[in-house]
Amino acid sequence: MPELTKEAEEATPVGDGEPILEVRGLVKHFPLTRGILFKRQIGAVKAVDGVDFSLAQGETLGIVGESGCGKSTVAKLLVNLEQPTAGEILYKGEDVTRLSGRALKAVRRNIQMVFQDPYTSLNPRMTVGDIIGEPYEIHPEVAPKGDRRRRVQDLLDVVGLNPEYINRYPHQFSGGQRQRIGIARGLALNPEIIVADEPVSALDVSVQAQVINLLEKLQSEFNLSYIFIAHDLSIVRHISDRVGVMYLGRIVEIGTDEEIYDHPTHPYTQALLSAVPVPDPAARDHRERIILYGDVPSPANIPSGCRFRTRCWKAQDRCALEVPLLAVPAEFRLTEGPAAHPSACHFAEEKQVVPPEEKPKPQPKPKPQAAPDAPPDAPPGDEEQDAT
Amino acid sequence: MPEAYDPQEIRRQAITPAGSGGPMDLAMDEAETLEKTPGGPEGTGPTGKPRSLWSDAWHQLRRSPIFIVSGLLILFLVIIAIWPQLIASRDPLFCQLSKSQQGMQPGHPFGFDTQGCDVYTRTVYGARASITVGVCATLGAALLGSLLGGFAGFFGGVWDAVLSRIADVFFGIPVVLGGLVFLSVVTSSTVWPVVGFIVLLGWPQIARIARGSVITAKQNDYVQAARALGAGSGRMLLRHVAPNAVAPVIVVATIALGTYISLEATLSFLGVGLRPPTVSWGIDISNAAPQIRNAPHMLLYPAGALSITVLAFIMLGDAVRDALDPKLR
Numbered sequence: 001m002p003e004l005t006k007e008a009e010e011a012t013p014v015g016d017g018e019p020i021l022e023v024r025g026l027v028k029h030f031p032l033t034r035g036i037l038f039k040r041q042i043g044a045v046k047a048v049d050g051v052d053f054s055l056a057q058g059e060t061l062g063i064v065g066e067s068g069c070g071k072s073t074v075a076k077l078l079v080n081l082e083q084p085t086a087g088e089i090l091y092k093g094e095d096v097t098r099l100s101g102r103a104l105k106a107v108r109r110n111i112q113m114v115f116q117d118p119y120t121s122l123n124p125r126m127t128v129g130d131i132i133g134e135p136y137e138i139h140p141e142v143a144p145k146g147d148r149r150r151r152v153q154d155l156l157d158v159v160g161l162n163p164e165y166i167n168r169y170p171h172q173f174s175g176g177q178r179q180r181i182g183i184a185r186g187l188a189l190n191p192e193i194i195v196a197d198e199p200v201s202a203l204d205v206s207v208q209a210q211v212i213n214l215l216e217k218l219q220s221e222f223n224l225s226y227i228f229i230a231h232d233l234s235i236v237r238h239i240s241d242r243v244g245v246m247y248l249g250r251i252v253e254i255g256t257d258e259e260i261y262d263h264p265t266h267p268y269t270q271a272l273l274s275a276v277p278v279p280d281p282a283a284r285d286h287r288e289r290i291i292l293y294g295d296v297p298s299p300a301n302i303p304s305g306c307r308f309r310t311r312c313w314k315a316q317d318r319c320a321l322e323v324p325l326l327a328v329p330a331e332f333r334l335t336e337g338p339a340a341h342p343s344a345c346h347f348a349e350e351k352q353v354v355p356p357e358e359k360p361k362p363q364p365k366p367k368p369q370a371a372p373d374a375p376p377d378a379p380p381g382d383e384e385q386d387a388t
Numbered sequence: 389m390p391e392a393y394d395p396q397e398i399r400r401q402a403i404t405p406a407g408s409g410g411p412m413d414l415a416m417d418e419a420e421t422l423e424k425t426p427g428g429p430e431g432t433g434p435t436g437k438p439r440s441l442w443s444d445a446w447h448q449l450r451r452s453p454i455f456i457v458s459g460l461l462i463l464f465l466v467i468i469a470i471w472p473q474l475i476a477s478r479d480p481l482f483c484q485l486s487k488s489q490q491g492m493q494p495g496h497p498f499g500f501d502t503q504g505c506d507v508y509t510r511t512v513y514g515a516r517a518s519i520t521v522g523v524c525a526t527l528g529a530a531l532l533g534s535l536l537g538g539f540a541g542f543f544g545g546v547w548d549a550v551l552s553r554i555a556d557v558f559f560g561i562p563v564v565l566g567g568l569v570f571l572s573v574v575t576s577s578t579v580w581p582v583v584g585f586i587v588l589l590g591w592p593q594i595a596r597i598a599r600g601s602v603i604t605a606k607q608n609d610y611v612q613a614a615r616a617l618g619a620g621s622g623r624m625l626l627r628h629v630a631p632n633a634v635a636p637v638i639v640v641a642t643i644a645l646g647t648y649i650s651l652e653a654t655l656s657f658l659g660v661g662l663r664p665p666t667v668s669w670g671i672d673i674s675n676a677a678p679q680i681r682n683a684p685h686m687l688l689y690p691a692g693a694l695s696i697t698v699l700a701f702i703m704l705g706d707a708v709r710d711a712l713d714p715k716l717r
Contacts, residue, residue, distance in 0.1 A: 079616045105618040113616045121609035125441045125631040125714060134627075138618050167439045169714035185613070 019054035019090075020225055021078075021111075021193055026051040026087035028073050032300060045300045047073040049249035051087075052326065055193065060219065060226040062240030062257070064233055064272070068296060070249040071229045072116075075197040078227060079113045080104060091193075109139055112191040116198040118178035122170040128181055129166035132156070135188040142189055155184040158221075159214060176207035180214065187218065195227045200235060212239055233276050237261055245269045248307045249299060251326055255341030263338040265329060265348035268308050306346065314347045322346065441631060445711040452711065458703035465697055469516040476512040480505065480667045489683040499685045502675060510667055511689045517668035519697065520579050521586070522649040526701075528587035529648075530641040533594025538633065540595070541602030542625055552599070555592035563589055563651065564658065571660035582661050586648050597640050601633035608632070635709045642705030646698030669694050 029044035048070040055061050065071050076082040078089060080096065088095045096107045115121035122131055132152045136143045143151050153163035159180040170178055179199060186194055196215065200208040212235060218224060230236050236243055237257050244254040245268065253266040264270045271290040278284045292311045297303055303310050309319035329348035332340040339350045449455045468475060483505035491499045498507035540551040567585060574581040605611070611628050619627075653670025655661030662668050669690040676686035710716050 076612075081612055081616055108616065108618040113613070115609045115613060117609060121613050123608075123610040123628050123632070125712065126627070127439055127441070127444075130440060134614065134619075135617050138614075138623070169717075171715045182613075185617075189617075 018056070020057045020092060021055040021227075022088075022090040022093075023051060023053050023074075023078075024088045024090065026074065026077060026089065027085045028070075028077055028082060029085045043300050046249050046302055047299055048077065048084075049299075049302065051246075051249070051251055053244055053251060053254060055225050055227060057192070057225055058219070058223050059242065060228055060240045062236035062243040063227065063229045063246055063251075064231060064236050064243060065246030066231060066272075066296065068299065069246045070299070071231075071246055072197050074246075075113065075195045075227065075229055078193075078195045079111055080108065081113075105139070109142070109189045110191050111193045111195065112186040112189060114179075114182050114186045114194060114196040114199045117202045118175055118182055119202070121182050122178055124170055127167050127169060128152075128156070128173075131170070131181060132184045132188055135185060139189055151188070152184075155188060156181075158187065158218070159184045160210075174207075175203050176210055179203060179207075179211050183211075183214065183218070187222070190222070191224070193225045193227065195229075197229045198231070199228075201230065201232070208235065215239065233261075233272065245272065248296060248302060250307065250344070252308065252345070253341070253343040254326065255343075256338075259338045259341040263341075263350055265332070265339055265341075265343040265350055266308075266345045267312050267314055267347075269343075270351050306344070308345075314345075316347075318346055441712065441714070444714065444717075445708075448711040448717060449707060452707050454703050455707035455711075458700045458707065461696065461700040462704060465515055465519055465700065468512055469519045472513045472516065476509045478506050478509040480509045480513040481665055482506075489679065489686065491683075491685060498689045499683070501672065501683075501686045502679060507672075507686060507689050510672055511669070511693050513667045514669040514672060514690060515693065515697075517579055517662055517666050518649050518652065518670060518694065521583055521652045521662075521668070521670075522645045522697070522701075524579075524583045525586035525590060525648040525652075526641055526645040528583065529590035529644065530594050530637060532587060533591035534598040534634075534637050536591065537595030537598030538602045538625070538630065541599035541633075542606055542621070542629060544603075548599070551595070555595050558589060559592040561589060564654065567655045567660055568658060571655060577663050577666065579662060579666070582652055582655060585655075586651055590644060590648065593644065594637060594640060597636050598633065601636045602629055605629045605632040631712065634712065638705045638709045642702045645701045646694070649694055649698070 026048055027046075027050055028048040029046050031041045032043040032045060033039040034042050051070075051074060053061060063071050063074065073082065077084050077097075084097050087097070089097050091107055091111065094107070096104070096111075099107055126134075129149065129152050132155055133148050136148045136151065149166070153166060156163045156165060161177060161180055161184070165173075170181065173181065179202075183199075199215070200211050203211060215226065215228075216239060219226060226239070228236060228239055240257050242254065242256050243260040244251045245260065245266065246252070247268050253260060253264065253269045260269060261273065264273055267290075271292050274288065274290040278287060290313075294311050297307070297310055303320070305321050306312070306315070306319040306324050309315040312319070324344040324346050326342045326344040328340050329343055329345065331348070472480075483503045484500075485504045487500040487504040488502055489500060490504075493499070496506050496508065498511060501507055501510070536551050536555070540548040566589060570585050570588075571581055606624075606629050608628075611624055614624050614628050649670060650673075652661050652668065653673050656663075656668060656671045657674035662671060664671070672690040673687065673694065676683070676690065680687050
């Protein structure tokens with residue numbers, strides 16, 4: 001696919017390890033107003049309240065957290081569907097939140113989004129060819145007019161759909177196929193960053209695997225960087241290089257997947273991980289489940305100090321007074337181990353909640369041959385059916 | 389079980405199901421869809437012409453019996469509205485009081501009205517005024533209403549507040565009283581003041597429907613997706629919102645067409661609508677209504693013509709709406 005090779009790369013080469021995207025102090029508050037004619041602000045929903053992270057070229061950053069923690073708002077801010085209240089989003093050192101008009105359009109080419117629900121993210125009254133071809137109509141400089149149809153067919157091929165489906169409508173496809181169409185649309189402009197907002201949450205488990213594998217394949221093919229937002233911890237671990245855990249609009253812990261999953265130091269991460277189902281009944285009996293009580297506080301009324309203190313079993317007076325910063329905790333600062341990663345807790349400590357992996361994570365993983373203990377919903381050698 | 393359980397391993401298998409080596413599961417995917425939507429005209433290969441919603445809708449309409457029947461009916465009505473003398477040779481204004489309210493006679497298949505005029509001739513000649521009022525008022529109200537309603541719904545905020553309040557003002561004008569006030573000052577004997585008045589009172593209804601369906605349509609992710617691609621408001625509105633919001637407007641507008649023709653009749657009955665010597669179904673229906681027990685044929689024929697016209701437009705609207713919905717193909 002020669003026309004799908006990255007053009008933007010030669011324009012501004014990004015060195016290894018240098019972040020392609022950097023987010024600093026990102027804040028999004030939605031005002032709460034009262035009154036019909038004369039609206040006055042009585043408060044704000046603090047959906048995103050100070051988020052920092054960076055993304056390197058070719059890297060996948062997973063963002064996990066429960067519903068309402070601001071994950072999707074972060075995604076919308078990154079692709080400029082929402083204007084941040086404060087903070088910076090630096091794409092190759094340029095703050096995209098200040099851009100408008102032409103410059104914004106140019107940046108949009110390079111940061112694309114894959115939506116959560118493939119049933120509402122494709123216009124039911126457009127053919128697949130029109131849906132995937134629309135990016136070229138908006139950015140005519142990317143592909144000359146006569147070339148677009150062939151490019152759309154190439155994209156269909158890249159995401160594993162028959163190029164002859166170009167004249168079909170979205171309702172003629174299954175959920176997994178629709179999500180592939182959504183991914184093809186995201187790839188059309190040769191972006192460097194793809195923000196995937198729960199791209200598999202609406203799909204059947206077996207189809208999730210196909211879409212995840214496709215995303216991994218595309219990443220290595222086109223050297224894409226992903227922001228992968230999900231609430232399914234095992235999927236995030238599978239695809240991510242680094243993982244950030246969000247709680248109430250902030251990242252509370254961030255690190256490589258090994259640091260987060262095997263050496264979590266923030267109590268919220270530990271509680272999240274302890275809730276992951278363990279498919280092995282023997283191991284299940286031995287593990288400790290951390291049960292959190294109460295609900296997530298309202299993002300319009302965030303607790304003082306540490307925002308997790310209302311549900312934390314370690315909470316002390318200090319937690320109500322001092323906001324813990326997202327930094328390597330003092331007790332791990334001198335150690336070299338995997339526990340030394342940023343964690344926003346005054347009382348960070350390591351706690352094993354997930355049984356450790358036997359072997360180092362191979363990437364990509366070879367298929368296990370003859371798995372007698374495979375779960376019944378994935379019989380060996382039997383291809384998965386799409387949800388019908 | 390020779391190997392110990394490895395929960396991580398099993399979890400990963402759930403994500404990467406056995407056998408999903410890549411190409412194989414994709415092949416399954418495709419085989420399944422091929423099965424679901426077998427060949428037919430959909431299966432145009434990569435060499436086929438690119439198709440769009442409108443060309444597909446036209447393709448669909450040409451094969452829809454409802455569209456063909458209603459289209460022919462409307463074509464016929466339009467032809468007799470333009471050239472009524474094609475099928476009626478008499479003068480609609482020639483009346484003989486001696487034949488007042490008489491029934492069917494040779495050469496006068498529909499009988500006579502109170503003034504002794506030929507009902508058949510008047511029904512044929514009445515098509516022009518009635519269809520002009522109905523079609524023009526509907527088009528005017530639908531265009532104005534969907535434009536303003538769509539604008540209010542799409543941009544929201546101040547636009548929405550101002551336009552919705554203006555619509556409410558027009559919504560609040562009582563039809564009959566408003567007609568008496570507005571039309572009594574007009575001296576023109578053409579249909580246009582009546583058309584204008586109906587558009588003025590009719591657009592808020594369409595605007596409300598259009599506003600509602602635009603608000604529903606614009607919340608869909610595909611509109612956000614277009615915006616994330618960098619699409620401007622015009623593209624989002626025309627390509628994404630409008631095609632998905634137009635169906636309720638079509639339904640309401642085609643139903644309103646019948647209402648508008650009868651509204652013309654009401655206004656004519658009050659003496660502020662179309663004035664004699666204009667011939668219209670509305671005037672004839674109003675004149676015949678009090679005589680329904682003495683001479684039901686006087687009411688039957690103009691009312692029947694009106695019903696068939698309304699039915700034809702409703703059927704047309706239905707066929708167009710269905711053709712614009714790919715899911716129904």
